[in-house]
Amino acid sequence: xxxxxxxxxxxxxxxxxxxxxxxxxxxxxxxxxxxxxxxxxxxxxxxxxxxxxxxxxxxxxxxxxxxxxxxxxxxxxxxxxxxxxxxxxxxxxxxxxxxxxxxxxxxxxxxxxxxxxxxxxxxxxxxxxxxxxxxxxxxxxxxxxxxxxxxxxxxxxxxxxxxxxxxxxxxxxxxxxxxxxxxxxxxxxxxxxxxxxxxxxxxxxxxxxxxxxxxxxxxxxxxxxxxxxxxxxxxxxxxxxxxxxxxxxxxxxxxxxxxxxxxxxxxxxxxxxxxxxxxxxxxxxxxxxxxxxxxxxxxxxxxxxxxxxxxxxxxxxxxxxxxxxxxxxxxxxxxxxxxxxxxxxxxxxxxxxxxxxxxxxxxxxxxxxxxxxxxxxxxxxxxxxxxxxxxxxxxxxxxxxxxxxxxxxxxxxxxxxxxxxxxxxxxxxxxxxxxxxxxxxxxxxxxxxxxxxxxxxxxxxxxxxxxxxxxxxxxxxxxxxxxxxxxxxxxxxxxxxxxxxxxxxxxxxxxxxxxxxxxxxxxxxxxxxxxxxxxxxxxxxxxxxxxxxxxxxxxxxxxxxxx
Amino acid sequence: xxxxxxxxxxxxxxxxxxxxxxxxxxxxxxxxxxxxxxxxxxxxxxxxxxxxxxxxxxxxxxxxxxxxxxxxxxxxxxxxxxxxxxxxxxxxxxxxxxxxxxx
Numbered sequence: 001x002x003x004x005x006x007x008x009x010x011x012x013x014x015x016x017x018x019x020x021x022x023x024x025x026x027x028x029x030x031x032x033x034x035x036x037x038x039x040x041x042x043x044x045x046x047x048x049x050x051x052x053x054x055x056x057x058x059x060x061x062x063x064x065x066x067x068x069x070x071x072x073x074x075x076x077x078x079x080x081x082x083x084x085x086x087x088x089x090x091x092x093x094x095x096x097x098x099x100x101x102x103x104x105x106x107x108x109x110x111x112x113x114x115x116x117x118x119x120x121x122x123x124x125x126x127x128x129x130x131x132x133x134x135x136x137x138x139x140x141x142x143x144x145x146x147x148x149x150x151x152x153x154x155x156x157x158x159x160x161x162x163x164x165x166x167x168x169x170x171x172x173x174x175x176x177x178x179x180x181x182x183x184x185x186x187x188x189x190x191x192x193x194x195x196x197x198x199x200x201x202x203x204x205x206x207x208x209x210x211x212x213x214x215x216x217x218x219x220x221x222x223x224x225x226x227x228x229x230x231x232x233x234x235x236x237x238x239x240x241x242x243x244x245x246x247x248x249x250x251x252x253x254x255x256x257x258x259x260x261x262x263x264x265x266x267x268x269x270x271x272x273x274x275x276x277x278x279x280x281x282x283x284x285x286x287x288x289x290x291x292x293x294x295x296x297x298x299x300x301x302x303x304x305x306x307x308x309x310x311x312x313x314x315x316x317x318x319x320x321x322x323x324x325x326x327x328x329x330x331x332x333x334x335x336x337x338x339x340x341x342x343x344x345x346x347x348x349x350x351x352x353x354x355x356x357x358x359x360x361x362x363x364x365x366x367x368x369x370x371x372x373x374x375x376x377x378x379x380x381x382x383x384x385x386x387x388x389x390x391x392x393x394x395x396x397x398x399x400x401x402x403x404x405x406x407x408x409x410x411x412x413x414x415x416x417x418x419x420x421x422x423x424x425x426x427x428x429x430x431x432x433x434x435x436x437x438x439x440x441x442x443x444x445x446x447x448x449x450x451x452x453x454x455x456x457x458x459x460x461x462x463x464x465x466x467x468x469x470x471x472x473x474x475x476x477x478x479x480x481x482x483x484x485x486x487x488x489x490x491x492x493x494x495x496x497x498x499x500x501x502x503x504x505x506x507x508x509x510x511x512x513x514x515x516x517x518x519x520x521x522x523x524x525x526x527x528x529x530x531x532x533x534x535x536x537x538x539x540x541x542x543x544x545x546x547x548x549x550x551x552x553x554x555x556x557x558x559x560x561x562x563x
Numbered sequence: 564x565x566x567x568x569x570x571x572x573x574x575x576x577x578x579x580x581x582x583x584x585x586x587x588x589x590x591x592x593x594x595x596x597x598x599x600x601x602x603x604x605x606x607x608x609x610x611x612x613x614x615x616x617x618x619x620x621x622x623x624x625x626x627x628x629x630x631x632x633x634x635x636x637x638x639x640x641x642x643x644x645x646x647x648x649x650x651x652x653x654x655x656x657x658x659x660x661x662x663x664x665x666x
Contacts, residue, residue: 139665257650258658330591366625374626375638382642398593450623454635457613461636464610465643467603476651482664484657491664 004050006062007072008107008120010037011079015099019092027087030095034080037106041072048112057172060112067293067439071109071229074297075102077423078221078304085308085416086214097130098218105222109229113172114162114187117230121158121194125151128223131215132207140210146487147207150200151223154193161186177234188235195227195278196271198247202487204271205255209263209320213311216263220270220303225296228277232292232439237284242365245282246376248275253383255485260478262320262392263310266303269346269388272380273299279377280361283368286440291360293438298345298353298427305342305420306392309335312409312417313396322391322478327401335409336397338417345424347389347459348381353424355455356431356446363444382462389459390466395478520552610636 014033021029046069050062079102086098101124108120125148132144165183166172177184189200196204208219235241249272256268273295280292312335313328314320329336341352348354358381365374408414427434435442469475592598614633624630631637 254650258654379642382639449620457636458639461639462643480661
């Protein structure tokens with residue numbers, strides 16, 4: 001039974017029942033689901049556990065191997081921590097969305113074929129947008145729409161790629177795909193959108209900061225890491241990924257320095273961390289793939305702590321703008337402490353998680369003699385400390401005292417941050433535990449004298465650079481502003497260039513629909529007048545609209561049939 | 564400026580969360596500029612010590628340039644200064660008013 005019950009379903013279907021419960025029972029239930037799911041994973045044997053045949057196609061909805069397991073474990077941990085953080089949210093719709101989203105991400109990493117992957121890919125896309133819309137503002141509504149368009153585009157490309165791949169190879173299995181075929185290329189772009197490749201990235205920075213306090217924590221955990229998993233499965237050793245990853249690691253950090261919304265700073269730094277993972281996948285050696293998986297694992301935890309701490313600040317003060325904050329360590333000492341642990345972890349300080357995970361990718365880059373990429377990643381490592389490691393805690397909790405005095409974060413949030421922070425330190429101090437669950441056997445020792453000293457040099461000199469620039473007044477102040485990114489293209493350029501055309505098209509389309517609707521309704525009314533039981537059409541609106549749509553569909557089918 | 568913080572309309576902001584400013588009179592160690600200066604100076608000392616540490620062990624490296632004493636410190640410092648100076652220029656190009664997209 002447990003063997004063939006797909007991982008993730010417990011969260012998807014269990015999550016749908018959350019609104020039935022209240023109070024403490026609901027809290028217990030919300031924590032029980034990911035805990036049970038985690039136990040299920042521990043008990044599962046490896047292999048293709050579930051195979052079904054639909055028509056002539058054989059699908060593998062559940063395939064368990066070390067690569068899927070490491071992502072399965074961390075997704076359950078992320079769901080558990082996120083739920084603790086979100087326990088006090090009364091809006092049960094958000095809980096349902098978060099559970100379905102987490103569950104579908106888990107399902108995706110255990111999908112053994114491309115069709116199953118596509119289904120989970122789309123469920124994750126649609127469920128996650130509700131975490132943005134749940135903020136219920138005009139701004140979040142529009143950001144959510146833009147987010148959804150990118151996510152659905154990724155799904156459409158995945159499906160198109162799957163069909164092309166099937167046509168060429170006759171296989172639907174989700175294994176190594178490569179980019180030598182059209183199908184592989186389309187699927188790579190589909191994954192690339194979700195992984196925030198350069199120029200396909202901006203949905204991430206655009207939408208995540210507009211989600212709810214708790215929603216952003218969930219969003220930061222799943223979509224992009226699911227994409228990293230998919231790349232590691234389908235495109236290991238694809239050299240182009242090394243260069244794409246290097247670009248991702250380098251460019252977002254320039255934005256991170258000048259962006260004011262501190263949750264948006266974190267999304268840029270997330271884009272930068274994804275770059276490291278993509279480089280790892282691109283190199284594709286055992287060490288590099290282990291590094292990519294390990295760094296994804298660590299990233300979910302430290303990004304979790306950082307987004308949680310900024311969420312707590314937003315909850316308590318009503319803003320996360322660097323220009324408005326400062327001196328919050330006085331009011332929120334615990335949140336500040338956990339934030340610093342997260343900051344130290346993302347910066348790869350010795351004894352913190354990324355020191356043991358990111359370094360695997362850097363070592364693999366050096367071992368394979370990608371000197372240029374290695375030094376780009378080193379630059380990105382210094383940069384990430386600069387903006388995530390220092391800027392975030394400094395402008396929120398220290399710096400110029402904004403005079404804001406508020407309450408410490410609620411207890412459940414502190415517990416979630418505390419647990420996540422402990423795991424960050426745990427991985428840093430006992431990396432062997434994480435190394436044991438990586439896809440390949442690990443022969444890597446992070447704690448060598450050279451690594452510790454050189455890393456400390458890199459970090460402390462970066463810190464002193466920040467302090468010096470601040471001291472002499474060269475550091476750019478936090479300003480109330482937005483910064484144009486590639487989203488400008490579809491938020492400004494395209495509407496301006498094609499504005500008249502699209503308006504005309506939209507107008508024409510609306511007129512056409514209107515005309516068509518009127519004609520169909522008129523026909524229906526005539527029909528109904530003669531044959532309806534009471535002679536008057538559309539007493540109940542839903543039946544009427546249903547009939548209308550059926551009529552439109554039939555008309556379309558007829559039209560297509562005769563062409 | 565607590566009023567500023569509340570102008571950001573958001574469902575979570577509420578006055579109940581803002582504690583009476585009278586409580587903020589408490590002096591913290593970091594409020595003293597002299598102490599901040601101490602931290603700043605010790606940071607430089609620590610950095611110097613870390614460079615000196617390069618003299619006392621055998622570096623295992625892949626690329627020759629990494630072998631120079633204090634290379635990683637130099638690289639980190641220069642990276643960050645260039646990063647910030649470049650970002651300042653970038654702000655001139657891409658920075659817009661906060662309500663740019665809302666207009």
